[in-house]
Amino acid sequence: MAASLVEHALAQISLVPLYGGGFWVAFTQLVVFYYTVGALLHFVVPRIVPVKGIQVQPRKQGDVLRDAIYSIGPLAVKAGVWAAVEELHRRGWSLTYTGPISGTASLAYCALCVCLLDYLHDTWFYWTHRLLHWGPLYRTVHLIHHKSKAPSAFTGYSFHVVEALIVFANEVLVxxxxxxxxxxxxxxHLYTTLIHEGGHVGYELAPFIPTMEGAVTLLLRGVRPCDALNTVQHHDMHHRYPTKHFSLYFTHWDRICGTLHPSYYKDLFSYFPTRPVPAAAKSAAAMR
Structure with missing residues (x-):
């Protein structure tokens, strides 16, 4: 079933060009990808792979459907952002380029770009996320996202269209x-959709979160989480403790700015009983 869903999604996406098709092509890509990934993470994976739920409270009836519907607006905003990027490229007003990618140097540069994009995306997300928790913006904009106390994959883009404009603006700035x-x-930026959905899925994916940094740490460290990289638990706790955990990929901004919850490492490493609690966790616990 999972394989057939993926094949169907890829078939639909392959019917349209990767980029250059304008708003409706971008919107089609996003809708097919978002709802297919959401269905896989929410309905399929927990039924074929043993998972341990993170949430301490059950989801309310109707929450998943509400979040799936609310996601349509932000998906349209993201498609509009992609259309704007295409127009900037067409006019020669940005640093984007096209053409084949081949050779070691080109591939290495693309890998470097991914690392830069990860860091910039994480930084943008952290500081705009904190801005969205400023009283007036929180009450009028961001509160929609926090209606989900026990989030699901479909909570990934379940937020106000104003928040979507703020969150996705970095896709133009880069x-x-x-x-x-x-x-x-x-x-x-299609792939970041998966990251946002995975971060809300409700069960731990670490250390199998599919980022470049996650792949490297999995290769070097094996099946145990890295203290410097986020987990599903990290953002899931944000929905229970809204003044903590504002980052996306990495934990350094939360550690530097004092927004890392003191019990994060203790709660996280209950999933990995053979993994010793790091010194950072002991220090955080001592400060409580």
């Missing part, structure tokens, strides 16, 4: 910071 291939821009 086009002015360094040369970026249009194909990589599209693939990367």
């Amino acid at each position: 086009c002015f910071l360094f040369p970026l291939h249009m194909g990589l821009h599209r693939y990367y």
Whole structure:
């Protein structure tokens, strides 16, 4: 079933160009990808793989459907952002480029771009996320996202369209910071959709969160989480403790700015009983 869903999604996406097709092509890509990934993470994976739920409270009836419906607006905003990136490229006003990617140097540069995009995305997300928790913005905009106390995969983009404009603005800004291939821009920002959905899925994926940094740490460290990288538990706790855990990929901004919850490491490592609690966790616990 999971394989057939993926094949269907890929078939639908392959019917349209990767980029350059305007708003409706972008919107089609996003809708097919978002709801297919959401269905896999929410309905399929827990039925074929043993998972341990993170949430301490059950989801309310109707929450998943509500979040799936609320996600349509932000998906449309993201598609509009992609259409704007295409227009900037067409006019030659950005640093984006096209053409084949081949050779070691080109591939290495693309890998470097992914690392830069991860860091910039995480930084943008942290500080705009904190801004969205400012009283007036929280009550009028961000509160929609926090209606989900026990989030699901469909909570990933379940937020106000104003929040979508703020969150997705970085996808335009990066086009002015360094040369970026249009194909990589599209693939990367389609992939971040999976990250947002996975971060809300309600069960732990670490250390199998599919980022470049996660793949490297999995290769070097094996099946145990890295203190510097986020987990599903990290963002899930944000929905229970809204003044903590504002980052996306990495934990450094939360540690530097004092927004890492003191019990995070203790709660996380209950999933990995053979993994010793790091010194950072002991220090945080001592400060409580």
